[in-house]
Amino acid sequence: MEKVPISPAIRKSPMEPYGENSPRPRPAQGGKIRALAVTGSQRSSELPDVPSMAEAGYPEVNIGLWSGLFVAAGTPPAVANKLGTEARRALADPGVRDKLKAMAVNPGGGPGEEFRNKIDGDIKVFADVVKAANLKFEE
DSSP: OOOOOHHHHHHHSSOOOOOOOSSSOOHHHHTSSOOOOBSSSSOOSSSTTSOBTTTTTOTTOOOOOOOOOOOOTTOOHHHHHHHHHHHHHHHHSHHHHHHHHHTTOOOOOOOHHHHHHHHHHHHHHHHHHHHHTTOOOOO
């Protein structure tokens, strides 16, 4: 299989990238569309028969959605740590986990430094994409 750079292939294709994060039935699960790959590094538990981008031949594509809790600069560490502890406790609750999974959210969470590293890594990846695509933004 010949590898084609992703951007030109998408631009020339009649397909559109599709993403959804909702508790409604997903079109790929209902057979309305055929999913070609998921953008994370691993297969999705919701679409176990759909390969990851790495399996599809594009290991450099690893884009996942995430969300997190932030506190204002200057928040006392004890307060920030308590919020983090309580958030992780909530995410450990089976009822909360089930509700999140029903919305295609993989519950997780770790220490603030781990989250900071994730944010920094994503900033670098997307800054490189912006630079490579020569994108310009107005303020």
